Amino acid sequence: MRLACLSLISFGLLTSQAHAALIINVNYSGDPQYQSDFNSAAATWQSLLIGYQNGLVVNRTAGSSYSIGQTVSNVFIDAAVSLIDGAGGTLGSAGPDQIVLDAASFYLTTDGAMQFDSADWASLTPQERQAVILHEMAHVLGFGTLWNLNGVYTNGSGEYTGIFATQAWQSEFGQSGTPDVELGGGTGTANAHWNEVDNGAGTTGITDSQNRDMRDELMTGWLNSSIFISNMTIASFRDIGFTPVTTVSNPEPGTSALLGLGLVALGVAKRRRL
Numbered sequence: 001m002r003l004a005c006l007s008l009i010s011f012g013l014l015t016s017q018a019h020a021a022l023i024i025n026v027n028y029s030g031d032p033q034y035q036s037d038f039n040s041a042a043a044t045w046q047s048l049l050i051g052y053q054n055g056l057v058v059n060r061t062a063g064s065s066y067s068i069g070q071t072v073s074n075v076f077i078d079a080a081v082s083l084i085d086g087a088g089g090t091l092g093s094a095g096p097d098q099i100v101l102d103a104a105s106f107y108l109t110t111d112g113a114m115q116f117d118s119a120d121w122a123s124l125t126p127q128e129r130q131a132v133i134l135h136e137m138a139h140v141l142g143f144g145t146l147w148n149l150n151g152v153y154t155n156g157s158g159e160y161t162g163i164f165a166t167q168a169w170q171s172e173f174g175q176s177g178t179p180d181v182e183l184g185g186g187t188g189t190a191n192a193h194w195n196e197v198d199n200g201a202g203t204t205g206i207t208d209s210q211n212r213d214m215r216d217e218l219m220t221g222w223l224n225s226s227i228f229i230s231n232m233t234i235a236s237f238r239d240i241g242f243t244p245v246t247t248v249s250n251p252e253p254g255t256s257a258l259l260g261l262g263l264v265a266l267g268v269a270k271r272r273r274l
Helices: 032-048 126-141 163-173 231-239
Strands: 023-029 049-052 057-060 074-082 090-102 107-117 242-244
Touching: 023 032, 032 049, 032 074, 032 126, 074 126, 090 126, 107 126, 163 231, 231 242
Parallel strands: 023 074, 074 107
Antiparallel strands: 049 242, 057 090, 090 107
16 A cells, blocks of 8 residues: 655644535546446445545645645545566556545545556456456555544454444344454555455355355455455445445446456455456
8 A cells, every 4th residue: 555644734723514426537647448347336436435534634734735724525536557576467456645634533545546456457458457446446545544544443353343333243144243354464454454364265254134155245355256246345444534335235336247256365465466
């Protein structure tokens, strides 16, 4: 994760409330045939995360696109499909580059980056590409990458403590306690995804009312078949400052057709196809 340290900027008390809509601006460079994949992923997340609970900037990293006193509404993402290290190596990387602290004490992404290796990208199906972009875009927005700063996770604990995702974990999946976080898979996978069997090698036995196993949830560390976005994932964004839609009862646009996928390892920093 490429995350700059917060610059030491003094600020006074800012009390006005802001409830800006989320707009994801993708600055894509690479083969034009893949542009629509990134646009579709952005549209999906904009339909699920309809805005911010506050968004009024009181502190910022030095390179953020927003200044103190402004209200965050846009996330600017540089996305590229270009050669990294050739087929079979690193698939890609994604995460926040710049963040702000808002008046409600949430750390929010304002600028981020996603890069995918063209040598691997061409071999993915359209459904695989869409799933991988959705997954990595979630990391840019803060899933797994801003958990620690927002006080909903401690590295190594394996337990996500945000209140809204915890409620969904209990109601959607019939579990007690708090959501389980992945500790396997090494750097880039551990501490930044929902837990599943390592390498996606088997079902977890944790299912929702539609009998969808957590193995197939979009934000686990490995990509499997029949991908869906759970209410728990959407609720986790509420824990870190977004205003999401209330519930997600069916697979979301861009994920409903993800059937028969091969296994792809996913992470925050570097990932490799298995």
